[in-house]
Amino acid sequence: MLRTRSGPVNLGRVAIVGILNATPDSFSDGGLHMDPARAAAAAVAMVGEGAVMLDLGAESTRPGATPVAADEELRRLLPVLRAVRSAVRVPLSVDTTKAAVARAALDEGADVVNDISAGRLDPHLLPLCARTRTPVVLMHMQGTPATMQRDPRYTDVVAEVAKFLTERARAALDAGVSPDAIVVDPGFGFGKTVEHNCFLLRRLDEIVALGYPVLVGMSRKGFVGKLLGDRPTHDRVHGTAAAVALAVKAGTRLVRVHDVAAMRDVVAVAEAVG
Ligand code: HH2
Numbered sequence: 128m129l130r131t132r133s134g135p136v137n138l139g140r141v142a143i144v145g146i147l148n149a150t151p152d153s154f155s156d157g158g159l160h161m162d163p164a165r166a167a168a169a170a171v172a173m174v175g176e177g178a179v180m181l182d183l184g185a186e187s188t189r190p191g192a193t194p195v196a197a198d199e200e201l202r203r204l205l206p207v208l209r210a211v212r213s214a215v216r217v218p219l220s221v222d223t224t225k226a227a228v229a230r231a232a233l234d235e236g237a238d239v240v241n242d243i244s245a246g247r248l249d250p251h252l253l254p255l256c257a258r259t260r261t262p263v264v265l266m267h268m269q270g271t272p273a274t275m276q277r278d279p280r281y282t283d284v285v286a287e288v289a290k291f292l293t294e295r296a297r298a299a300l301d302a303g304v305s306p307d308a309i310v311v312d313p314g315f316g317f318g319k320t321v322e323h324n325c326f327l328l329r330r331l332d333e334i335v336a337l338g339y340p341v342l343v344g345m346s347r348k349g350f351v352g353k354l355l356g357d358r359p360t361h362d363r364v365h366g367t368a369a370a371v372a373l374a375v376k377a378g379t380r381l382v383r384v385h386d387v388a389a390m391r392d393v394v395a396v397a398e399a400v401g
Contacts, residue, residue: 129262129310129340131218131238136180138340141375141394144180144220144383145173146346149207154189155347155360155385161203163210170211177391180239181215182383183208183232184222188243188317190276190349197227204228205235212236220264226251233259243268243317245295246302257303264310264342265295269318279318285330288313292337310381311339316348324350328370331377342381345370346390364389372397 129136136142147166148156160166170181185204186195195203200223211219212235220239221232226249229240238261245265246253256263267288269279281287292311299309313327313334327334328345335341345351351366352358358366364386371382371390375397384390 128307129218129239130307131262133216133218133236133238136218136381138380141379141398142179142381143177143387143391143394144182144342144381145170145176145178145387146383146385147173147181147183147207147211148187148222149183149185149203150187152189152192153184153187154349157187160207163206166207167210167214170215173387174215174217176388178217178387180218180220180381181211182220182222182241183211183237184241185228186223188222188272190272190316192272194271194273197225200225200228201231204232208232208235208237224248224252226255229255229261233261238262239264242266243272243314245292246298247295253299253302253304256299256308257305260305260308262308262310263299263304264312265292265299266312266344267291267295267314267317272317275318279320279323281323284319284323284326285333288327289333289337292334292339296337296339306339309339310342311337312342312344315343315345316350319350321350321353324348325354328373328377331374331379335378340380341378342383343371343374343379344383345374346382346384346386368393376401 218238241264347363
């Protein structure tokens with residue numbers, strides 16, 4: 128169970144987390160949800176399709192993306208967050224690396240912080256989560272979005288990601304975050320080749336064995352497209368489905384996805400069989 132201000136997320140079942148990006152440049156839904164009314168409508172639709180949490184981001188982290196300043200991130204995020212908050216009751220996570228953005232989002236009704244830097248980019252972020260009893264997603268990334276896909280290298284990607292997540296969970300605990308408010312994420316596509324992503328998915332049980340609920344974000348990502356012979360973003364749904372089914376089999380507790388209705392069915396079947 129992940130306790131949030133908007134109610135618990137039951138992790139006894141695999142939780143579907145719908146993606147809503149208030150960005151002009153996200154790799155898959157860029158530009159679609161910057162308008163608050165459209166974002167709210169998309170949020171209502173995703174909840175109707177089975178999302179039990181929504182993840183709102185206002186800074187693209189696709190490979191090569193340029194970082195945005197906190198005031199620009201807030202300018203994009205807050206109107207969308209307010210509209211979504213008044214449209215749906217499910218917990219909302221905010222996808223940010225900045226404590227100032229997280230703080231403003233929490234004030235406007237966000238419930239969870241999703242930090243792709245796992246608290247490394249802003250030293251105030253984990254203490255903020257601790258102080259406000261906010262659950263936090265800690266994600267692995269090698270490098271930064273601007274540079275991460277240039278030449279990612281590991282000796283043993285799974286062991287290195289596991290070690291990193293253990294260290295960042297320790298940093299969160301040291302900052303005062305409660306152990307049951309920590310979620311870990313191996314960071315598919317963040318400083319990883321296709322092969323690295325495949326190793327991580329094949330041995331995801333080793334990340335699950337760390338003892339924290341695992342969230343995976345593989346939806347329509349580049350490695351899925353490459354495995355399908357350079358398929359464009361909108362045509363990666365079935366490839367994503369295969370990856371999600373394997374992640375569910377390995378024991379992942381949350382899946383962050385664009386195609387909520389399709390992945391709800393994939394999760395239902397994978398869970399029932401598993
Ligand atoms: N992936 C993206 C963004 N945030 N957060 C977590 N915890 N895990 C992920 O795998 C993850 C994430 C990238 O995907 P998306 O939001 O669809 O695109 P963009 O970064 O271009 O906005």
